Amino acid sequence: MNATPCIPELETTARHIRCKLVEMSHKARTPHLGSSLSCVDILVAAYWRALSINPKNPSDPDRDRFILSKGHAATALYATLAYRSLFPIQQLDTYAEPGSLLAEHPSPGCAPGVEAATGSLGHGLSLGLGMALAGRIQGRSYRVFVLMSDGECNEGSVWEAAMMVPAQNLGNLVTIIDFNKWQATDRSDAVMALSPLRQKWEAFGWSSYEVDGHDMAALVECLTNVPDGTGKPIAIVAHTVKGKGVSFMEDDNNWHYRIPTTEEVVAAGKELGFAR
């Protein structure tokens, strides 16, 4: 793939990654497949087009930072990093095996490109704020991207950070909410009055956007417009579908925990364009 892949190339990469996620969940017998599938397009747009990173030097102090605050989508991050050449794709085969560094939630320094250990929700935005402030103190101009889930927005700590970030005038900090309308056991709007989500971030002082979280061109446009000239931090509410890409998983919350059978892996592969 060339240095600046075009939208169809990104879409193909996203399908490759989705296929891999289904296989990883099946092989390792781990849950959260629906949550991982819903954020693949966001990750691909970010890692291939928005983030300034050098896979050969993943700890460059001037690199852009990306924090997967919704750590339960770890497979999506691992696969993205592997396909983006931060580590060998074969390493994904060790996922969740005893002794593997690739656990069900990312641990500190588990793989090149993993900026922080996550899994307990509501931590990533504060970490990202600390990183953005560190950049300012150290005179570095990197940007920080934090990907959260909608269920994660239940956590009070998210809103502590959401209030402090605009007070610090950090135009280089972006939070993306993978708004797939589900949390572990119910519709996210039924559990907590989350909507109107974009307006909430706007009211908190963020430059806020809504985007189709599966429209690659729209995601690229949104994620590459950082800073956006307002001087404000950026909140992107990405409307997504849990389980995206596999018809029998889409918007079916059983796939928060369900593990695909061998037959389902084959069927999913066919749908994604990879017959086995």
Next chain:
Amino acid sequence: MRNAFAAEITELAGIDERIVLLSGDIGNRLFNTYKDLFPDRFFNCGVAEANMTGVAAGMALCGLRPITYTIAPFATTRCLEQIRVDVCYHYLPVIIVGVGGGLSYAGLGATHHSCEDIAFLRTLPGMTVVCPGDAVEVRLALRSAMALGSPVYIRLGKKGEPVVHEQPPQFTIGQAIEIRPGGDVCLLSTGNMLPTAVQASEKLAGNGVSARVLSFHTVKPLDEACLHEVFADFKVAVTIEEHSILGGLGGAIAEWSANQPPQKARLLRIGTADRFLHEAGDQEYARYCFDLTPESIAERTLHALRST
């Protein structure tokens, strides 16, 4: 102690430009000099301790040396999970400073008491727990914690406590400091009870009992070499702390002792009882309620000595 902290952090920040001070909306005027000198490295993080702790971790991940500062229960218990996951799991050089440890702010009520913080923090992997005994130890502890480069909790009292050390002692994290030599019993004090422990030793002397007094400022890691010596040489080892008898210095030493072969000394744990204080009253009154007076400590030590 808090003025000593402010003075020391200001001095250190002038030497090490990685130092960043994060305050949870307290320390009115306390940090004015610091803020004047290093305005870009001070953040009032508001009344939002979980976020403050995560911010500190994010800064540390980028090579800075942040210190979080607020009232002890809010610096620790309120945001325990951020300390556990963001700071300790990543093993980051974040220093958490709790002011008003134990019953320092007794008058503010039990919301502001902090008699469980040592217990919570010392169970976190990678965390060092230091409770300086006076303002002199505060400055030395902060300097040592900064050199350590790993998670540290420093538990302060308030301001104006008696200074025990006339000269700065040799201070090493994990090594107790002898304040008074003695031969019959050994008083192991942590944190702001140090002046009281010294007073208790004087009461004991009046009863013909020679008490060694140690500032056992580091609760984790324990000074095991010192403990081996104390438990071999004395009949009674007394832990003294403004903290619950559950899980603090006394608890830590009891755990340590349980895994040792039979020893000479018996352990007497003196701390706050397993209950909240519901009454008004200042620190002196609260200590009286929890039998943390020099008289009570001396009396209970004598009783333990006589019953061995």
